Amino acid sequence: MTRVFFDRELETAATFWRVFRKDGLALGFTSHDRDLAFGGVLHRAAPGMVPSAIRLTSDLSEENAGVDGALSHDAISENDLSAGLYDEAAIEVGIVDWDALDHTVLYSGTLGKITDDRRGFSGELRSAKSVLEKDLVPRTSPTCRAVFCGRGCGLSASRFMQRVLVDEVDLDLNRIRISGISEDDYRDGQIRFLEGSQTGIAFAIVGAEGDWLTLDRPLSGALSGGTPAELLEGCDHTLTTCANRFGNALNFRGEPFLPGNDLLARYGQGLG
Known part of the structure; x- marks a missing residue:
């Protein structure tokens, strides 16, 4: 039987929040004052977690939700956030009976924009409806809009990708050294x-x-020397590079010769 919450005067309910990273790590948190294990996940006590109001709709408008405070938990470090380990992580937010451990998921989506106010982190949650916000109409641009070796480009990534080993890591300048490569090929x-x-x-x-x-x-x-990696060549998305370096001008997705807005601002000049 599905648990019905808030049907009595005294309720043993708390909120919970789960993060499923793309590398397979699952983290759980709860607003209760002690850890709770249910659904195959240990939920750490995070009383400072404050979920915002969750608005669910039956139309095509985006559903809004967010979580403040939980991202400042010791289990989530600033370095992991900035390193992208939580990019597009799957999120579940729900309510749990901390006594009987019955629980219901109220919201599921992905982790979007993360902001840092120096006191903690806030996470924006995106539902599956967020894909409807994508602009499907291409806009004109002097450079190619296609992702290199992606959809619309027409080139195979296997031709321009190689397996390499990292020789050295410079954390201060956030760079790595890979011997035997050409800087012109891998810029961008x-x-x-x-x-x-x-x-x-x-x-x-x-x-x-x-x-x-x-x-x-x-x-x-x-990260240390000897780490294996896949290295993909770069493209600056100009017609010159597309034609001369890759011989792929036929698939160029841009309008390099289309007049810009500066043409509209020009003054007409009469014949003197």
């Missing part, structure tokens, strides 16, 4: 580590100098 590229706490997370290469590649998000302190 991507790397995924195949071992360690950041396995599978896509790092964009924002700078390349010699054998050193600077990445867009903080590296884990546990």
Whole structure:
């Protein structure tokens, strides 16, 4: 029988919150004053967790929810958040009877934007309806809109990807060294580590100098030399690179010769 909550004057209810990271780690929290184990997950006591009002709708409008405070729990570190370990993590929010451990999930979605006010973290929760907010109509741009080796590009990622080993890690400058690579090929590229706490997370290469590649998000302190990785070449999305380097101008998804707004601002000049 499904438990009916708040049908009596004295209720033994608490809220709970679960995080399922893409690397397989599951974390649970509860607003109760002691840990609770149910549903195959140990929920840590986090009395400071304050779920916002959850609004569920039957139409196509987005459902709003959020959690404040829980992200400041000791189980979730600032380094893990900034390193992307919680990006697009699956979220469940619900209510539990802390005596009988009957529980009901009220909201499920993914973890969206995370903000830090120096006192703690706040997480925005997104339901499955968030995909309806995506703009499906392409906008004109002088550069290519397609993801390199992705949909619309037409190139195979296997041609431009190689397995490598990290030779050295520089945490201060957030960069790694991989010997034998060309900086011109991998500038604007991507790397995924195949071992360690950041396995599978896509790092964009924002700078390349010699054998050193600077990445867009903080590296884990546990990353060390010898870590295997997949390295994908980069593309600056210009027509020149697409045509001359990759011979793929036919699939270029941009309008490099379309006049810009500056043309509308020009003054007409009469004949003198």
